[in-house]
Amino acid sequence: TQSNQKVVKSKWTDRDKVLLLCSRGSLARTRHLMNDFKRLMPHVHSEAKFDKKENLGALNEIAELSNCSKAMYFESRKGRDVYLWVSNVNGGPSMKFLVHNTHTMNELNLSGNCLKGSRPILVFDSQFDSKVHLKLIKETFKHVFKTPQYHPRSQPFIDHIFNFSITPDGRIWFRNYQVVDEKLELQEIGPRMVLEIIRIFDGPFSGTVLYDNPDYITPNTIRKQLKLKAAGKYENRQM
């Protein structure tokens, strides 16, 4: 009977999985953004909301238990500031971003659409190669956002592009476009987000700081300074 058994070798060799979760107390918009990524990335494994009281290191255990080698974690603070952690669970590095200008697929009236789970083309700005920390971000993003070839939940056609651009203020802009036809007309699909790097750590969700963005100002400081500015409004008025 053994000769009758056919050995079917799967073409799917790259079994990288990405853990995707958000913190407790996340805004609806963050949750929707996460769900958008879940729809676009078939290699993602999602878990229940993470309690912020727990040590971030617990995320490594969660990832390990679900066989994920990378992790994306949206952390909300004060009901308005959203941070994104992107981490390589096996030995680091991990990076923390402040997320600006998020727009989900649902709230954007964009006419593009793509197959659920089709593999994206990743386009990176050439400036990613200009500095070491940006190179590190690019390499990590490459492994997080790529959908492995022949992934069972992916589609056999390639019909959209994840575009990562860098603007003069050093922020990374994420856009998702549909490739409509052979003339390479594009149509945006969504979601949108802008990432500002805060820090890069040596290990997964831990470790020594390898890079610290000198231009980063915490949202708290910005709010405080705006308040201080407004405080003198009447005292400083010229009579």
Added chain:
Amino acid sequence: VAVKETKRPAINQTEEMKQKLFQIHKNMPWVNTLDITASPDLVYEDSVSNDFEREAFFYKQAQSGALVAIQRLQKLKVPVFRPSDYYAEMAKSDSHMDKVRRKLLDIQKTKERRE
């Protein structure tokens, strides 16, 4: 918004980061990652708040990347474009696409009425 800057001591461990980069770099065929680096000529230098210019630039960058990637994919004989008779679940639901279509129609109608 212009606020007073509070500079912190910069940390930039270049050597350690290079090492890390070497560690995580995987030699896998390009077809598995489909990553493209845009041409160095394409760098956005305009103001960030200039919405129209900015989005037009992102579009151009994505398009130039797609051109390179699709040529490469076709050389590798990987299917790219979906045949018109291939149906599968889409990222956005039909009801959402209907909503978008209605919205676009509305905009067009108001435009015509204005003229």
